[in-house]
Amino acid sequence: MHLTDAEKAMLDGAKGPAHRKAMELLVRYGEALGAERLVETGSVAGTWSVANPIVRDYAARGMDAVFSEFNLDSDEVVEVPPMETLACQLIGGLDRRRPDVMGIAPGIAALNEAGERHFGARGVAMHATCTPYQVGVVPVLGEHLAWMESSAVVYANAVCGARTNTEGRESTGAAALTRRIPYWGLHLPENRAGTHLVQVEVDVPPEMLDWGLLGYWVGEAVQDAIPVVEGRVAGRPSLIHLKHFGAAAASSGGVEMYHIPGTTPEAPDRDAALRGRPPVATLRYGAAERAWAHAALNGSARDRAVDFVMLGCPHNSVEQVLRVVRALEGRRISASSALWVFAPRALAEVAEASGHGDAIRAAGGQLMSDTCPAISRILPKGAKVVATDSAKQAHYLPAIAGVQCWFGSVEECVDAAVTGHWNGRAPC
Known part of the structure; x- marks a missing residue:
């Protein structure tokens, strides 16, 4: 994998042991993926939480031990330096304002609070949500991100037109220090083309339930491909509808991106969504498919x-x-x-x-x-x-x-x- 001089310097330890460990992780990760280089990112959405039961055992050794093990995949404990990107804490394991409602022991709540203060002081914004785009972390068209959380990733790619794969705690931790992430997958323009055309043949009104049903069926049908959805979609879907559609499609399948011609930014029309290629398959969503989705979601x-x-x-x-x-x-x-x-x-x-x-x-x-x-x-x-x-x-x-x-x-x-x-x- 080709590294720039600045990246080589971080790998050699010029910016300290934490940056060195971060670069070592990203190089291993990128080579495993077949990435030829890294790409710069200024927006990271990951997790620095210490509320997880496994993480709590490390917290007894200090927050540096937590960060080293879980955010850098490092057996060597290194001091946590300030983050160098916009770093956002995603959803966590407890409600810090109402731990008693959840039956959380006071000691666990106090540990979570200590972790938030520790990492917050180092530049992690403690938004604590799966929807950072609702609270000011709003990427722009073409921006490279390093985000976790399936529903956040599909929203960033499809609705914002930003570029990210579904990352993990380790890669986002490394990205927050180095401002780098492997350049592969949905970071590459050629990998963002629609693959499957979905023709919607029943009305999809502007209701969360209906967009959830559509998304759930689409995810099951295309799995980790990129659907292009068109047809009887009433009006222009809102943030709420697109949020629920993407979350559903990412749950029943592995959808990380979709196009709705005339709505999502990389799809002014069907041809642009498919980038001039014929679809791998044309799928139809009608009354039977909607009924299947509803039955499947209520199947338990x-x-x-x-x-x-x-x-x-x-x-x-x-x-x-x-x-x-x-x-x-x-x-x-x-x-x-x-x-x-x-x-x-x-x-x-x-x-x-x-x-x-x-x-x-x-x-x-x-x-x-x-x-x-x-x-x-x-x-x-x-x-x-x-x-x-x-x-x-x-x-x-x-x-x-x-x-x-x-x-x-x-x-x-x-x-x-x-x-x-x-x-x-x-x-x-």
């Missing part, structure tokens, strides 16, 4: 008595939190159920200032941030049947937590929290 559910409702994966916008508040108006959560509504830390503050948190708590629910059940592996004690508006959570929670899961609209989920019973129905 048998019991209609719901004891936990989770809303906000990917993390909710303030607009989505308000939708929950309006659905709860004049109602109260059942004594047999629990409602957790998740938003990014920064937007949860806005929601609190707007009175939304008080409204949710008055109804018996909780406004949460920083994490989600699939990441934390924590649900209310005794929860066995879950309802959610998230295709991603519906896909992962049955396997992760051993629960049944219903998937439906925000209003259907709120109704389940209020009545303690699932009354949702498949879309027509």
Whole structure:
């Protein structure tokens, strides 16, 4: 792999042991991938969290030991220097404001807080969300990134037109110090062409549920390819719809990028999305495919008595939190159920200032941030049947937590929290 003089100097230790270890990692990584060189990046979204049970054992030896082992893949402990990029902490394992709601021991919460302060002082912005693009970390067209988290990666590539592969904790840690990441995969323009044409033959209204269903079927159909979606898509999809579409497609498949001609920035039309190449296959999404997606997302559910409702994966916008508040108006959560509504830390503050948190708590629910059940592996004690508006959570929670899961609209989920019973129905 070709290195510039500046990169060779970092590899030789000119900027200190941490940069040397970071460059050693990136060279190993790049050579394994077949990358010919590194590319500069100024935006990293990764994790520096110490709340993970495995990481906690290293934290007893100090934060330098945590960073060396988990962010640089280094047995040698090196001192953590300041980050050299815009470095964003992604979603973590607990809600720092409400650890008691999650049943987190005070010592674990204190350790998490110490980790945030340590790495925050070294330049990591503690956004603690899977949706950094909602809280100011907004990449621009053509910008090279080093991002983790499947729903964030697909949004950055498809909606922003930035360039990133789905990275890991080690490669993002190294990138935050060196401003470098291997130049391969979706960093290369020729690898960003659409591969499969998806013709949508039923109306997809501007609803999260419908975009989640479409995304879930598309991901299953194309796996890790790049779909080009066109047809009966009503109006122009919003951030919320594209967020849920991408998260669903990245869950049922491995979609890291998609094109919607006339909507996403690299696809003014179908030909541009495909870069002049014929599609590998043309797929059709109709009533049968939509029904399959709905049945698959509800495939684990048998019991209609719901004891936990989770809303906000990917993390909710303030607009989505308000939708929950309006659905709860004049109602109260059942004594047999629990409602957790998740938003990014920064937007949860806005929601609190707007009175939304008080409204949710008055109804018996909780406004949460920083994490989600699939990441934390924590649900209310005794929860066995879950309802959610998230295709991603519906896909992962049955396997992760051993629960049944219903998937439906925000209003259907709120109704389940209020009545303690699932009354949702498949879309027509």
